[in-house]
Amino acid sequence: MKKRNYINIGILAFVALLVIGGIIVFDGLSSMGNPNGSSAPDYPYFVTTEPVTVKKLALPKGTKLIYEEQFFREGQQDRIMNEKKLTGIELPKGKMIDWGGVPVYMITKFFNPEMKGFSAGADFGQLNDDKKTKFSEMWQSCGGELGVLIKNSDDWTFNTKNIVDISDCSVTYQRFFKEDLQQQNFLDRLLGELKKVGQSQTK
Template sequence: MNTQKILIVSGIVILIAIGCLYAYLNALGASWALNKPDKRPFFVTTKQIVVKNILLPEGTKIIYKNQYFWKKHEQNKPLNPKDIIEISFMEGTTINWGGVPITSIVRFYNSEMKGFSVYADFEKLNKRTRFADLWESCHDNLGITVEDTEDWSFNKKNILNVESCGVNYQRYFEEDEDQQRFLDDLYKELMTINE
């Protein structure tokens, strides 16, 4: 009887160990899968179209938030503009946003914040302005808060503030006067741009 109990307990311990090993290896394998295909629905423009008040060139990739399980990967027509989370221009293509050539616009991840981040390609900058110089000094994207989230164009009437410039300058850090002053200057210069 004693041997039987030992075998049962040993079997249970072995099953638990196998289960833990399986879970560990599965989690480890998932962390290595860096190049998983992006399942978010997207549409690539086949001609110029206006989206979010921006004239998008042919070949622009519009990425939408995942709403339905059957809407994955490339779509054959544009989806609801309210679901757009990113607009990326074809490699080598930029559009002018505030006098600065940009490669993409990405809606803020935090849905409570009304705005987007704009990514520039300063190597293609034709005309230097104080606004462009300040933005370039951040070495990263520019976070913009807006009144109307359906307008991602350079519409100064819609732009409420510069929320961030890269990771070094953010409105979140209200007590840091240097950061706030820099962002205030950037916003002031943005408002002087005539596009």
């Protein structure tokens, strides 16, 4: 009788170990790819069901609007949320907005709250040769996103009166490295070309 009890206890202990081990493995797999070891927040977002204007940008139907992490709000929402909480715009596949003569598919607010601005992602494959400018060519040469500092956070358009400076052009040129004259000179020239495009658009 005692032998049977020992066997039963052993089987139960083995099953418990399997269950605990499975939970640990599953938790580990679910957090893979996250540097903090935990699953990433499921930020609230809304996919537009009709053309809308957000941050003074005219956006098409199907645009994904991503917002800050909020209590009791995660994943897809059934209605548009407060524009003040917006952190990103993703255009539907194949759709672009004209930003300074450059086809842009994504705009993301700077993560650092001390920096008032955003990064814009361009698809230069959608830019016709006859529409290229010195500004677009310099931006394309960086091979990445363009970061701009702005005065008014409610305006993400190509409004050169609102654009204070260019903070970065991909990882290649960063305003942060003040002592690197090559980087500073490139960003200064790029900002100058950006302003020229703005002037030509207002004529």
